[in-house]
Amino acid sequence: MRLRLLATGALAIASLASAAPVLAPPAELGPDVQPFVHLPSGRTAITHLRIIDGTGAAPMEDATLLLDGPKITGVQAASAAVPAGYRVIDGTGETAMPGIVGMHNHLYYLQRPNLDAAGHFEQPIIIPQMTFSAPRLYLANGVTTMRTTGSVEPYTDLSLKREIDAGHLVGPHLDVTSPYLEGPGAFFIQNHQIASPNDARKEVAFWADMGVNSFKAYMHLTRAELGAAIDEAHKHHLKLTGHLCSVTYPEAVALGIDNLEHGFFVNTQLDPGKKPDQCSDGTGTPTLLKMTPGSPEANALIKLLVDHHVAITSTLPVFAQSVPMHEPLQARQMDVLSPEAKEAYLYSRNLVASRAGTTRGNEFTQAYKNDLGLERQFVAAGGLLMAGPDPTGNGGVIPGFGDQREIELLVEAGFSPVEAIRIATLNGATYLALADRIGSIAPGKDADLFIVKGNPAANINDIENVIIVFKDGVAYDSAKLLKSVRGRFGEY
Ligand SMILES: [Zn+2]
Numbered sequence: 001m002r003l004r005l006l007a008t009g010a011l012a013i014a015s016l017a018s019a020a021p022v023l024a025p026p027a028e029l030g031p032d033v034q035p036f037v038h039l040p041s042g043r044t045a046i047t048h049l050r051i052i053d054g055t056g057a058a059p060m061e062d063a064t065l066l067l068d069g070p071k072i073t074g075v076q077a078a079s080a081a082v083p084a085g086y087r088v089i090d091g092t093g094e095t096a097m098p099g100i101v102g103m104h105n106h107l108y109y110l111q112r113p114n115l116d117a118a119g120h121f122e123q124p125i126i127i128p129q130m131t132f133s134a135p136r137l138y139l140a141n142g143v144t145t146m147r148t149t150g151s152v153e154p155y156t157d158l159s160l161k162r163e164i165d166a167g168h169l170v171g172p173h174l175d176v177t178s179p180y181l182e183g184p185g186a187f188f189i190q191n192h193q194i195a196s197p198n199d200a201r202k203e204v205a206f207w208a209d210m211g212v213n214s215f216k217a218y219m220h221l222t223r224a225e226l227g228a229a230i231d232e233a234h235k236h237h238l239k240l241t242g243h244l245c246s247v248t249y250p251e252a253v254a255l256g257i258d259n260l261e262h263g264f265f266v267n268t269q270l271d272p273g274k275k276p277d278q279c280s281d282g283t284g285t286p287t288l289l290k291m292t293p294g295s296p297e298a299n300a301l302i303k304l305l306v307d308h309h310v311a312i313t314s315t316l317p318v319f320a321q322s323v324p325m326h327e328p329l330q331a332r333q334m335d336v337l338s339p340e341a342k343e344a345y346l347y348s349r350n351l352v353a354s355r356a357g358t359t360r361g362n363e364f365t366q367a368y369k370n371d372l373g374l375e376r377q378f379v380a381a382g383g384l385l386m387a388g389p390d391p392t393g394n395g396g397v398i399p400g401f402g403d404q405r406e407i408e409l410l411v412e413a414g415f416s417p418v419e420a421i422r423i424a425t426l427n428g429a430t431y432l433a434l435a436d437r438i439g440s441i442a443p444g445k446d447a448d449l450f451i452v453k454g455n456p457a458a459n460i461n462d463i464e465n466v467i468i469v470f471k472d473g474v475a476y477d478s479a480k481l482l483k484s485v486r487g488r489f490g491e492y
Contacts, residue, residue, distance in 0.1 A: 019211045022145065022175045023437055024165035026070045026472040033170045036480050041069050041473030045082040049091030051075060052457055054098035054440035056422040059457045065096055067447045070472040074443050095455055097421060098440050099144025099448035100403050101428030104261060104315045104388025107134045108152050109341065109490050117347050124189040127152045131160050132492045133485040134399040135171025137336060140481035141400025142450035144471045145438055147175035149241065149388065150216040152190045154179050158211055175214055175432060178207040181229050182218040185279065194221060197228035204229050208236035217242035222277040227255040245279035253304050259311040264288055264374040265319055270297065285367050293373030302381050311384040311431050314375050316409035317402045318390035322364050324356035333401045336482065341395035341490025348394040372413035386431055387424040395490055404463050411460040418457055447473035
C-alpha cells in the first residue's frame with residue numbers, strides 16, 4: 001500500500017512537468033500556417049474602431065486599439081495621437097471583440113453508419129477526427145482558445161496542440177480534455193470502459209501524465225467512480241467537468257465536480273424511475289420539464305451550484321437542433337459540410353420538423369424554454385455560465401459557426417449582447433484561470449481578438465461578419481481559412 005501511494009505521488013509530479021500550458025509562448029509560423037496570415041505580428045494601430053471589451057460593459061465607440069507583437073498595448077480614443085512606429089489600419093464601421101473562449105468545442109464528427117431518412121442507423125456509432133477542418137473553422141470564426149471537452153483520440157488532440165503551439169499547423173489555443181471517462185453503456189465505442197473507482201483513478205492518473213489539461217466524465221459512471229476521478233484529477237491540479245446522467249447534479253456537486261455541461265438539460269434528479277448510479281430513460285428531460293425557473297426545486301439547485309462555485313456550460317446550438325422549426329443552416333455553413341454531412345443534416349432537420357405540434361415536439365420545446373430561464377436565473381444568482389456549441393450529431397452544429405450561434409441563442413434567451421459575449425469570452429477565461437491573459441480587451445493582455453463588420457452590441461448577428469482574427473497578435477484571414485475547408489467538415 002505504501003509503495004502504491006509513493007508511485008501515485010511520483011505520477012503527480014511527472015504530470016505537472018509534462019502538461020503543456022493552454023497558452024503556449026508564440027512560435028515562429030511555418031509554411032502551412034503562413035498562407036492564412038493576413039498580417040504578421042508587429043506594431044499595429046486600428047483606428048475608428050468600436051470595442052466590445054468582453055467584460056459586459058457598453059462598447060467604446062471611435063477607439064484606437066494598439067497591438068505590439070503578441071500583446072495589446074493600448075486602448076485609446078481615436079482623437080489621441082497614435083504612438084510612433086505603428087502601422088495604421090482604418091477600422092471605421094468595424095468592431096473588435098475578445099477571441100471566443102469555447103468551452104464545449106469538439107474536434108470530431110459523429111458518424112451514424114447507414115443513416116437513412118427515417119433516422120435509422122446501425123451500430124456502432126463511430127467518431128472520425130476533424131483534425132484538419134475543425135481547428136480552421138474555429139479560428140476563422142473568432143475562437144482563439146477552446147477546450148475539447150471530451151476527446152475520442154486524445155493522442156491526436158495532444159499532437160494537434162503540440163503542432164499548433166509549434167507554429168506548424170493553424171488553429172486556436174487548445175485545452176485538451178481527457179478521453180470521455182465512461183462506464184458500460186457508452187454512446188460510442190472508442191473509449192475505455194471504466195469498471196471500478198480504482199480504474200477511474202488509474203485512467204485519470206494516466207492521462208494527467210500524458211499531458212491533458214482537463215477531464216470530462218460521461219453518462220454512465222457510478223458516484224464512487226466519479227468521486228474517484230474528481231479526487232484524482234484534483235490531486236493533479238486539473239479540473240473535471242461532466243455530461244452526466246447516472247449521477248445527478250446535486251450528487252456531482254457533493255462529489256466536488258468543477259463544471260457541468262449542457263446547461264440544465266442533463267440533470268436527472270427528478271426523472272421518474274431514476275435509480276442511484278444508473279442513467280434514467282429520460283436522461284434529464286423530465287427533470288427539466290418539472291424544474292421551471294423560479295420553482296423551489298430550481299432555486300435550491302441554483303443556490304447549491306453557486307455556493308459550491310460549480311460552473312455551467314451552456315450548449316444551446318446542439319439542443320436547438322431538437323426544437324422543431326429551428327433556424328436552418330446558412331449557405332456559407334452548408335458550404336463547409338461534406339456531402340454525407342449535408343445529407344445527415346437534412347434528414348435530421350426533416351425528422352425534427354415532422355415533430356412540430358406533436359407531444360414530443362412540444363415537450364422538447366418547453367424543456368428548451370425552461371433551460372433558457374434556468375441559465376438566466378443561474379447568472380442572476382452569481383453563477384459562472386460559459387459557452388460552447390457541442391458540434392456533434394448531424395452536420396447542424398459546426399465548429400466556429402456554432403460558437404457564434406451559441407452567442408446569438410444566449411441573446412434570444414434574454415441576455416444582452418454584451419452579456420452574451422462576456423459569457424463566451426471572459427467567463428471561460430475565468431474558469432481556465434487565464435483571465436489575466438485572455439477573455440477581454442485591455443492593455444497588457446494577449447492580442448487574441450477578432451474584428452467584425454458591423455455592431456454586435458446592437459445586432460448580435462453581426463458577430464458572423466468576421467474579417468480577421470488575431471491570435472498572439474498575428475492576424476489570420478477568416479475567408480481564406482473558410483475557403484480551405486469547403487466540403488471537408490464531416491470528412492476529415
Ligand atoms: Zn459534447
